[in-house]
Amino acid sequence: MKLSERVRNISPSPTLAVDARAKQLLAQGVDVVNFGVGEPDFDTPAHIAEAGIAAIRQGFTRYTPAAGTVELREAIAARLHRDHGLEYRPDEIVVSVGAKHSLYNAVMALCEPGDEVLIPVPYWVTYPEQVKLAGGVPVIVPTAEATGFRVTVEALESKTTPRTRVLILNSPNNPSGAVYRREELEAIGEFVLRHDLCLISDEVYEKLVYDGHRHVSPAALSPELKARTVVVNAVSKTFAMTGWRIGYAACCRELARAMAELQGHVTSNPTSISQQAALAALAGSDAPVEAMRREFLRRRDVMVARLSAMPGLSCRVPEGAFYVFPDISALIGKTFNGRKLEGSTDVAAFLLEEARVATVAGAGFGSDRHLRLSYATSLERIEAGLARVEEALGKL
Numbered sequence: 001m002k003l004s005e006r007v008r009n010i011s012p013s014p015t016l017a018v019d020a021r022a023k024q025l026l027a028q029g030v031d032v033v034n035f036g037v038g039e040p041d042f043d044t045p046a047h048i049a050e051a052g053i054a055a056i057r058q059g060f061t062r063y064t065p066a067a068g069t070v071e072l073r074e075a076i077a078a079r080l081h082r083d084h085g086l087e088y089r090p091d092e093i094v095v096s097v098g099a100k101h102s103l104y105n106a107v108m109a110l111c112e113p114g115d116e117v118l119i120p121v122p123y124w125v126t127y128p129e130q131v132k133l134a135g136g137v138p139v140i141v142p143t144a145e146a147t148g149f150r151v152t153v154e155a156l157e158s159k160t161t162p163r164t165r166v167l168i169l170n171s172p173n174n175p176s177g178a179v180y181r182r183e184e185l186e187a188i189g190e191f192v193l194r195h196d197l198c199l200i201s202d203e204v205y206e207k208l209v210y211d212g213h214r215h216v217s218p219a220a221l222s223p224e225l226k227a228r229t230v231v232v233n234a235v236s237k238t239f240a241m242t243g244w245r246i247g248y249a250a251c252c253r254e255l256a257r258a259m260a261e262l263q264g265h266v267t268s269n270p271t272s273i274s275q276q277a278a279l280a281a282l283a284g285s286d287a288p289v290e291a292m293r294r295e296f297l298r299r300r301d302v303m304v305a306r307l308s309a310m311p312g313l314s315c316r317v318p319e320g321a322f323y324v325f326p327d328i329s330a331l332i333g334k335t336f337n338g339r340k341l342e343g344s345t346d347v348a349a350f351l352l353e354e355a356r357v358a359t360v361a362g363a364g365f366g367s368d369r370h371l372r373l374s375y376a377t378s379l380e381r382i383e384a385g386l387a388r389v390e391e392a393l394g395k396l
Contacts, residue, residue: 010129013364022358033385035373036358038174038323040240044277045288048239051280055273064272066264067256068095068248072275075282076248080231083206084220088250094259095278097270099204099234099247104130105259106200106230106249107166111136115165120151121366122325124174124202139164140366145316145327149176150184153191166198167191172205172215175365175372176325177318179213182221189218189225199229204247205321207238207289210297213319219250227252237322238289239281244274296322299375299382306386307373310393322376325362329369334396341396343368355392357385 019037026032043049055061067073073090080086096102103126111117113135119127120141128138141159143149156167169188171180180188192199199218206215219229234247249259269275300317303324307315312330328347333340336354341347344361348371351357362370375382 006133006135009132011125011364013125013129019358021352025352025356030356032352032356032358033381033388034358034377035375035382035385036360038237038374038376039242040237040292040322040376041378042240042292044240044244045281045284047284048241048277048281052244052273052277055276060272060276062272064269064275066269067093067260068270069272069275069279072279072282073248075279076250079282080217080250084217086217086220086226086231086250089253092253092256093248093250094256094263095246095248095270095275096263097247097267098236098245099202099232100126101245101263101267101270102232102234102247102249102259103127103168103200103202104133105262106232106251106255107131107134107136108262109255109258110166110198110200110230112165114163116161116163118156118159118164118167118197119366120155120169122149122173122176122362122370123168123366124170125364127168127170136165137163143178148316148319149173149178149325150180151188153187156188156191160195164195164197166200168200168202169218170202172209172318172320174205174321175323175360175362175370176316177321177323179209179215179319182216185216185218186221189221192228193224197228199225201229201231203231203233204237206233207286208293208296208322209320210293210300211317211319215320230255235278235281240288240292241274241277241281244271244277246270246274246278296375299377299379300324302379303373303375303382303386306383306390310390312393312396322374324373324375325365325367325370326373327369328362328371331393331396332369336396344371347371351389351392354395355385355388357388357392 022034073093077088111134117131131138219226230251236242315326348361360372
């Protein structure tokens with residue numbers, strides 16, 4: 001059987017691959033500390049779970065409109081207005097099967113074959129693959145760790161051509177934890193307007209920011225930029241609802257209609273039960289979210305301090321999300337049992353097999369000099385895992 005070129009060109013997700021390998025070892029009775037997976041370890045707040053249970057009991061188990069229920073889209077619009085002062089109508093919002101699905105809809109609706117999409121590095125592993133699936137060309141834009149991994153207009157200009165169509169921006173960033181400042185976003189917004197581009201703004205970690213930093217949605221900066229921006233968000237990270245699979249996009253009516261029609265032929269509506277749970281999440285209190293954020297902050301500080309003290313590692317303090325992205329350059333070229341560590345993939349494999357600690361190679365995020373570790377696990381497991389990492393590094 002001959003597979004299509006589009007699927008032959010897809011690179012597997014390294015985050016899912018690491019998680020699958022870690023779970024395989026766990027199933028074999030091996031104690032693995034999993035820093036690889038990007039999901040909160042907290043349970044979904046009780047009032048949200050109860051809304052899903054109530055939906056089942058009330059028979060809310062049938063098809064909804066492909067773009068999601070009107071009630072949920074109204075709740076999303078209200079949340080966007082409350083948090084960012086943004087005005088959207090329900091027909092400018094599309095609810096999808098997770099933010100990943102929302103991003104895919106946006107890329108498919110915006111990109112023609114050969115169109116170029118600017119993606120600052122480090123990037124979430126799925127962005128380039130979705131662009132390739134749409135027939136577009138991912139154009140990787142460098143950033144500097146010394147300036148917090150935040151892309152500059154100068155770097156964007158250097159990669160812009162007449163074929164450039166879209167910029168994907170992720171703040172707070174996965175994997176670096178970078179949070180863009182208002183003035184930086186204003187400059188990027190002017191760049192987008194000057195080149196007549198579309199901006200896809202991935203904001204799924206917006207509530208997980210630390211040290212006095214504040215998330216700013218680019219769409220809130222000006223009416224002109226809002227008209228060219230797709231705001232993508234989800235309940236997954238904010239409310240510990242990864243398995244419920246509800247994301248959403250807010251954009252101009254024309255693009256929202258196109259995305260809804262595309263979705264209607266691919267998945268139809270997201271799960272009705274999950275939509276009711278998401279409605280309860282968005283309409284309810286953010287107190288559980290703040291409790292999670294404070295605990296993530298505590299874990300972040302422990303992980304950064306421990307990693308920074310290990311020989312061969314350096315680790316900047318992430319400003320948001322729940323990942324650290326340590327520089328492992330000093331480890332590359334070292335050997336263990338006669339095997340040379342050629343890059344981040346080898347270092348991640350070494351830590352999994354020798355220390356029984358799952359991390360994700362930075363190569364999948366565009367930087368082979370780094371690893372990504374998630375602190376979305378208990379402080380006890382973080383302490384245990386980092387002790388193993390330190391012991392393993394001592395053997396190199």
